[in-house]
Amino acid sequence: MAATPSPGDDLARLRLARTEGIGPATFRRLLARHGSARAALEALPGHAARSGRSLTPYPAAQAEREMAALTMLGGRFLFLGSPLYPPLLSLLEDAPPALAVLGNPALLASRQIGLVGARSASAAGRRMAEQLARDLAGAGLAITSGLARGIDAAAHEGALAAPGPTIAVVAGGLDEPYPPENAPLQARIVAEGGAVVAEAPLGTAPLARHFPRRNRIVAGLVLGVVVVEAAPKSGSLITARLALEAGREVFAVPGNPLDPRARGGNDLIRQGAHLTETAEDVLQFLPEAPRDLPLFAPRNTPETQPEPRAEAPSPPGEPSKVLELIGTTPVAVDDLVRRCQLSAPSVQAILLDLELSGLVETLPGNRVARSLS
Amino acid sequence: MAATPSPGDDLARLRLARTEGIGPATFRRLLARHGSARAALEALPGHAARSGRSLTPYPAAQAEREMAALTMLGGRFLFLGSPLYPPLLSLLEDAPPALAVLGNPALLASRQIGLVGARSASAAGRRMAEQLARDLAGAGLAITSGLARGIDAAAHEGALAAPGPTIAVVAGGLDEPYPPENAPLQARIVAEGGAVVAEAPLGTAPLARHFPRRNRIVAGLVLGVVVVEAAPKSGSLITARLALEAGREVFAVPGNPLDPRARGGNDLIRQGAHLTETAEDVLQFLPEAPRDLPLFAPRNTPETQPEPRAEAPSPPGEPSKVLELIGTTPVAVDDLVRRCQLSAPSVQAILLDLELSGLVETLPGNRVARSLS
Numbered sequence: 001m002a003a004t005p006s007p008g009d010d011l012a013r014l015r016l017a018r019t020e021g022i023g024p025a026t027f028r029r030l031l032a033r034h035g036s037a038r039a040a041l042e043a044l045p046g047h048a049a050r051s052g053r054s055l056t057p058y059p060a061a062q063a064e065r066e067m068a069a070l071t072m073l074g075g076r077f078l079f080l081g082s083p084l085y086p087p088l089l090s091l092l093e094d095a096p097p098a099l100a101v102l103g104n105p106a107l108l109a110s111r112q113i114g115l116v117g118a119r120s121a122s123a124a125g126r127r128m129a130e131q132l133a134r135d136l137a138g139a140g141l142a143i144t145s146g147l148a149r150g151i152d153a154a155a156h157e158g159a160l161a162a163p164g165p166t167i168a169v170v171a172g173g174l175d176e177p178y179p180p181e182n183a184p185l186q187a188r189i190v191a192e193g194g195a196v197v198a199e200a201p202l203g204t205a206p207l208a209r210h211f212p213r214r215n216r217i218v219a220g221l222v223l224g225v226v227v228v229e230a231a232p233k234s235g236s237l238i239t240a241r242l243a244l245e246a247g248r249e250v251f252a253v254p255g256n257p258l259d260p261r262a263r264g265g266n267d268l269i270r271q272g273a274h275l276t277e278t279a280e281d282v283l284q285f286l287p288e289a290p291r292d293l294p295l296f297a298p299r300n301t302p303e304t305q306p307e308p309r310a311e312a313p314s315p316p317g318e319p320s321k322v323l324e325l326i327g328t329t330p331v332a333v334d335d336l337v338r339r340c341q342l343s344a345p346s347v348q349a350i351l352l353d354l355e356l357s358g359l360v361e362t363l364p365g366n367r368v369a370r371s372l373s
Numbered sequence: 374m375a376a377t378p379s380p381g382d383d384l385a386r387l388r389l390a391r392t393e394g395i396g397p398a399t400f401r402r403l404l405a406r407h408g409s410a411r412a413a414l415e416a417l418p419g420h421a422a423r424s425g426r427s428l429t430p431y432p433a434a435q436a437e438r439e440m441a442a443l444t445m446l447g448g449r450f451l452f453l454g455s456p457l458y459p460p461l462l463s464l465l466e467d468a469p470p471a472l473a474v475l476g477n478p479a480l481l482a483s484r485q486i487g488l489v490g491a492r493s494a495s496a497a498g499r500r501m502a503e504q505l506a507r508d509l510a511g512a513g514l515a516i517t518s519g520l521a522r523g524i525d526a527a528a529h530e531g532a533l534a535a536p537g538p539t540i541a542v543v544a545g546g547l548d549e550p551y552p553p554e555n556a557p558l559q560a561r562i563v564a565e566g567g568a569v570v571a572e573a574p575l576g577t578a579p580l581a582r583h584f585p586r587r588n589r590i591v592a593g594l595v596l597g598v599v600v601v602e603a604a605p606k607s608g609s610l611i612t613a614r615l616a617l618e619a620g621r622e623v624f625a626v627p628g629n630p631l632d633p634r635a636r637g638g639n640d641l642i643r644q645g646a647h648l649t650e651t652a653e654d655v656l657q658f659l660p661e662a663p664r665d666l667p668l669f670a671p672r673n674t675p676e677t678q679p680e681p682r683a684e685a686p687s688p689p690g691e692p693s694k695v696l697e698l699i700g701t702t703p704v705a706v707d708d709l710v711r712r713c714q715l716s717a718p719s720v721q722a723i724l725l726d727l728e729l730s731g732l733v734e735t736l737p738g739n740r741v742a743r744s745l746s
């Protein structure tokens with residue numbers, strides 16, 4: 001069934017990923033529905049007409065320029081649904097459709113531990129991060145972090161010192177290292193067998209709003225996250241929470257309560273994170289795979305398993321019939337199919353358009369709800 | 374039934390407590406059996422004959438001298454079984470038969486929290502201990518510690534600063550403050566409404582072997598113990614373990630793993646101790662009474678409830694019959710009574726003599742076993 005991907009497929013994937021109005025969940029749904037990014041792109045005008053929304057495919061020339069620029073930098077794209085895409089990350093409902101990677105892309109499929117913490121870390125905290133990273137890298141794990149000042153940089157450096165592989169997930173584009181003083185570290189990571197990953201297009205300056213997505217990717221790539229120093233309400237704690245939600249292990253290094261940077265880690269421990277003093281404390285609780293890894297649901301390869309397509313657009317009136325059944329309380333798509341007396345493919349087609357129109361949003365566990373925005 | 378205690382009763386209690394060969398458990402058993410310390414003292418020659426062991430009552434003149442000396446210092450004795458004896462401490466199987474107290478003895482019956490830690494504490498550790506003690510004393514708890522250098526001293530000082538009551542349990546005699554530089558602190562505790570407690574007789578220089586008993590008393594007095602800084606295998610960890618065994622809560626302040634003084638507390642947290650950053654973390658888990666407080670078993674007042682006495686010494690041969698049934702695996706006294714076909718009072722009498730002879734030891738839960746020593 002699945003055709004061998006051609007270079008044109010990647011271009012179509014990038015265009016679909018960069019099209020305004022198509023977020024990660026919609027990307028996944030369009031791929032699943034149409035079987036390929038190319039087919040999904042071709043179907044966009046129809047979806048636009050039915051959803052009453054402008055859905056202009058990202059210009060081919062612009063996507064081509066971005067691909068060429070990334071190639072010039074020595075990088076490449078990994079697309080959700082293609083074999084090299086990191087399998088753990090693909091488990092997230094909102095996994096990034098396109099990842100730009102410098103360095104060794106195969107590393108993203110290896111067993112990783114996230115190591116994150118305060119930018120304004122103490123000397124002791126940086127030493128701890130470096131030591132943990134070195135020991136964990138020595139035990140065969142790739143060390144994943146965010147290339148930030150403080151703990152992140154110490155984690156990458158500790159891994160390189162092992163010597164071992166390390167992965168930096170950056171908030172902006174790959175050509176906009178942030179903070180600027182870590183540009184040499186980013187280059188070193190690539191030169192020494194590691195990888196640098198970005199969801200944002202080349203040329204994107206990292207803004208505050210990009211960091212939550214960056215943290216989400218760190219959480220999605222790893223088997224567990226170690227928090228070394230973190231103030232209450234810091235980004236590191238968000239990464240830990242995201243990791244927990246994704247079924248990954250959370251580890252925290254305790255610290256003196258008089259130091260505000262210890263509060264976040266201590267709180268995590270109080271809430272059940274593994275108290276971590278040495279690499280051994282991490283290794284003994286690190287699973288082979290996340291707790292809720294669905295062994296028989298290869299979400300990673302939707303392009304090889306397109307859903308049955310509705311051959312004709314749904315008759316007028318039916319979308320509103322489906323929409324009436326959807327409230328702000330999430331409802332299972334299966335229940336919806338039963339209640340609206342339409343075929344499953346018709347309901348799927350209608351839902352996709354409702355989603356594209358912004359009226360409905362898809363939720364984890366194949367459920368939908370009215371959009372609150 | 375219970376006679377009003379006379380001054381002579383205290384003398385008898387002290388003599389019984391100081392008699393060589395009578396440890397805390399035997400003291401309790403003799404009191405329970407004979408109804409009063411005076412009667413137990415009178416019965417000692419009979420026990421000695423039956424157990425084949427010399428049991429010379431502590432000389433009355435020497436006990437009188439000790440009582441007079443303690444009175445001169447402004448102190449008094451509290452005896453196990455008398456109303457002022459600290460009720461939580463009396464729950465320990467090996468509660469000290471006699472406690473010498475300077476200051477306010479009634480304080481020992483109040484709700485207490487233990488605060489212990491490293492002698493070679495860091496400045497941050499001392500500050501944390503002082504702050505916790507001040508806040509916990511402010512919340513109405515008495516702060517109990519061991520008058521040692523470092524964390525102990527900071528805990529007492531924090532309580533005094535609240536201002537609030539504090540209790541120092543010392544390893545040597547009350548007239549041998551240790552370490553010498555804390556003699557002024559001991560005096561201040563007494564002067565400012567606190568109490569200083571010793572199990573050892575006056576004139577006892579504190580030796581290494583006295584400290585485990587001191588730690589045991591701290592654990593027995595309190596509703597919970599907070600460990601602030603503690604190296605692995607330190608006395609503070611022993612206090613925490615003893616507290617846990619006595620059904621008290623254990624709290625530990627986390628610390629940076631690179632500091633060896635943080636290891637003990639971090640280990641405790643890993644094993645389930647409450648992670649503690651502020652007094653609030655302690656107060657929310659501190660019970661009104663220990664988990665296994667036997668509400669309807671007033672062990673505190675054995676003198677008012679003597680067990681039925683065997684009127685006659687047991688017939689020859691019966692002690693060895695009972696001894697045969699006791700191995701190194703603990704056996705319940707009730708089972709023993711059933712199996713040896715003697716009356717319960719006879720078995721109790723035989724057990725007491727076997728215990729005094731050193732052949733058998735009493736264990737928690739009314740069980741006995743062959744002595745291993």
